[in-house]
Amino acid sequence: MTVYFKQVTISNLDIIQQKVLNILNREINSHSHTHVYYPDNDREYLEIPELVEELKKLGFDQHIFSTGIFVVAPGMPAPIHHDVGYKYSFNLPIQGCENTEVNFFNSTKPPEERRTVDSGKRFYYYDPAYCTQTASCNMSSPYILNTSEPHNIVNLNPAGSKLRITLLLRLNEELGDLF
């Protein structure tokens, strides 16, 4: 049976959230649309002491090879896709994650290769007409997600709500399985 995600309990999440927001608000002026933001200098995020401490507990502190910020506006679901280049992502809720979901799917149609508008990163897009939802988790707490499986993010909050922001820590994890 495919396992898609694992909830992870960490300490000091509220402090980490505030410190991430402090950096994020300084780096970019506004986020108004759904996009993944890849900071030029992700060390600043990865050197937040409370985050470092939690990553050390998991043995991940030296094994994060890429960091992103996923901003999802209320309303329209993000496209169903799978990520490329890694299997696991450790995602932390930063803001507005209540009443939002990460949904996982099976697809009967192969995906199409596409690139993100903002960063040009490659991903694989799935046509929702050929997808069946198989699992779902809310992102009000940190999760390790198997992002090599088809998935999307839905922000069910009403228009005008806070943007949903998550910190994405891509794990350099090739030795085996995390679930």
Add this chain to the structure above:
Amino acid sequence: MNYINYVDFPPVPENLLLSPEEILALPRIPSVTNKDFFQLRPANDDLINWCWENITGVPFKFRAQYQIIGYGIPIHRDQALPNGEPRTLAFNYLLDCGGSNVATRIHDDDYTIVETEIIKPLRWHSIKVDMLHSVVGLVPGRFRIALSLAPTGI
């Protein structure tokens, strides 16, 4: 229950082992990752044959090889064997610990640490690798080098 245990295999004769510098100079052989934090190097025939002749009690067909770890191993559960069965045990013999406080840790399914062991060098030991496990505390720039009995021919 201990998930990391010393096992009663005979110590490897020193003359069969290469120095850490000589091991690091050997060519890499394929492993589950091409990243530098986990590398394999071939053992020579004399060492492989010694292991086959002198080590009994390993519950799988094995081949000896050198394992090199740089800056630690993240939490993971070992990949299944080529025949699809889970890999339950690893058998290693540390030649260079990579530091005096390098810890091998076993985690439960919620990633909570349930066992921590600073494994002694030159002692055969087993690790239950179908449990989540990690290695932390390497001195930056140093490698942790072990002779490892890897499953083969299944």
